[in-house]
Amino acid sequence: MDQQPAIVKTDGQDSFSSDLRYQSGFHNHFSSEALPGALPHGQSSPLLCPYGLYAEQVSGTSFTSPRKLNLRSWLYRIKPSVTHEPFKPLEPSHGRLVSEFNDSNSSTTPTQLRWRPVDIPEKPTDFVQGLYTVCGAGSSFLRHGFAIHMYTANKSMDNCAFCNADGDFLIVPQTGRLWITTECGRLQVSPGEIAVLPQGFRFAVDLPDGPSRGYVAEVFGTHFQLPDLGPIGANGLAAPRDFLVPTAWFEESIRPGYIIIQKFGGELFTAKQDFSPFNVVAWHGNYAPYMYDLTTFCPFNTVLVDHGDPSVNTVLTAPTDKPGVALLDFVIFPPRWLVAEHTFRPPYYHRNCMSEFMGLIYGGYEAKADGFVPGGASLHSCMTPHGPDTKTYEATIARGNEAGPHKISDTMAFMFESCLIPRICSWALESPLIDRDYYQCWIGLRSHFTGTRSNDKDGDIENGQKED
Numbered sequence: 001m002d003q004q005p006a007i008v009k010t011d012g013q014d015s016f017s018s019d020l021r022y023q024s025g026f027h028n029h030f031s032s033e034a035l036p037g038a039l040p041h042g043q044s045s046p047l048l049c050p051y052g053l054y055a056e057q058v059s060g061t062s063f064t065s066p067r068k069l070n071l072r073s074w075l076y077r078i079k080p081s082v083t084h085e086p087f088k089p090l091e092p093s094h095g096r097l098v099s100e101f102n103d104s105n106s107s108t109t110p111t112q113l114r115w116r117p118v119d120i121p122e123k124p125t126d127f128v129q130g131l132y133t134v135c136g137a138g139s140s141f142l143r144h145g146f147a148i149h150m151y152t153a154n155k156s157m158d159n160c161a162f163c164n165a166d167g168d169f170l171i172v173p174q175t176g177r178l179w180i181t182t183e184c185g186r187l188q189v190s191p192g193e194i195a196v197l198p199q200g201f202r203f204a205v206d207l208p209d210g211p212s213r214g215y216v217a218e219v220f221g222t223h224f225q226l227p228d229l230g231p232i233g234a235n236g237l238a239a240p241r242d243f244l245v246p247t248a249w250f251e252e253s254i255r256p257g258y259i260i261i262q263k264f265g266g267e268l269f270t271a272k273q274d275f276s277p278f279n280v281v282a283w284h285g286n287y288a289p290y291m292y293d294l295t296t297f298c299p300f301n302t303v304l305v306d307h308g309d310p311s312v313n314t315v316l317t318a319p320t321d322k323p324g325v326a327l328l329d330f331v332i333f334p335p336r337w338l339v340a341e342h343t344f345r346p347p348y349y350h351r352n353c354m355s356e357f358m359g360l361i362y363g364g365y366e367a368k369a370d371g372f373v374p375g376g377a378s379l380h381s382c383m384t385p386h387g388p389d390t391k392t393y394e395a396t397i398a399r400g401n402e403a404g405p406h407k408i409s410d411t412m413a414f415m416f417e418s419c420l421i422p423r424i425c426s427w428a429l430e431s432p433l434i435d436r437d438y439y440q441c442w443i444g445l446r447s448h449f450t451g452t453r454s455n456d457k458d459g460d461i462e463n464g465q466k467e468d
Helices: 390-399 457-462
Strands: 007-009 020-024 030-033 054-059 072-077 113-115 131-139 144-153 160-164 168-175 178-182 185-189 193-197 202-206 212-220 243-246 254-264 267-275 280-285 290-293 314-319 326-333 336-338 355-362 377-380 406-408 412-418 423-425
Touching (some): 020 185, 131 377, 144 326, 168 355, 178 193, 185 193, 212 412
Antiparallel strands (some): 007 020, 020 243, 030 280, 054 072, 072 280, 131 144, 144 212, 160 202, 168 212, 178 202, 243 290
């Protein structure tokens, strides 16, 4: 049985979501069984498993990683996942997924970039077919780097499952629910929620609402974890108990011609088998897919003066070996009160050693009055200046120092932030959806300087023009 009480979420609208059961916690050691007694006791790999199941381990870290970092789960399945035909390159090839960033497939620019939302395709397109890379850095082969993708889809995955051997996927749907079936169970993820699908797990995406669109961050060589809280203390930001992990669910039917699509080094390969990969009757471990409702985030903010750094809104981080430096942070800008006195409350003008990719799930973003809409995206790379547009700046200054408390409502923006400099894929730079006039949003910023330069003798001396 489950180690802790299952959380039941139901909307009463369909068979998938009418009895979804989750386990609560972040990187806990979970145990779940869909049939009573399916989990072996006292050992993980007995000679004969209950119900004649096969024991199979999925390792997310090396066997010898420190205990506090070690991630692995044991799956007890009707048939082992090795029972498939050899992998072959996907035909026709996908062509727009990148996991090895170099000058042959991407380029760099310090210019601020912004894209309008991608249209839902007219022809039938599932999650895998509609997934494409926007930018990234590093290499899945070298186990260090990241990729940022977007997706548009209008049909469910049919008789196939996807497996990412390159890294973890963090999926942020912007419109349309996702029903995600995994080897550990099922997840329903709505806009305003996220799902993390760790490296190596097989999953399939169904679209109960029809078309769906969203964002995906991928990290190579590490996994997402909760950020340290430092002086904040023990509570705040994303609480571990608000992360939900699926409970065991399985199907045992024969599925002739079932396809496993494997992402490996940025390329897609396929293998056939005659059964569903979702045949796991029980499992236990701390390596599993999970979801999180962004509205449960507990934000912190300035209560007297100045605008806090965006890092205080970090939900998840994928760390590097350098303390405090992230390969990729997932940061959100949720509804919250602004109360700082004598303070320019929108995000300050800034140049950052990190690179920032932003998306908008719903509502508006406080620093951009126009042009940044739900489903769109922007990229401000390392040390490229950015900040509020002209309209936002002028409206803020006009309110003056006596502006009272103000609540930002009905919005959910987010940022993927990395210490690596991203390379942008050619199709993203050449896209008709790129906003060629993005720079214009700052061109209107005028000087508000009220000082005058002194022309007297003392002033000349102060300015290095001493008379003989």
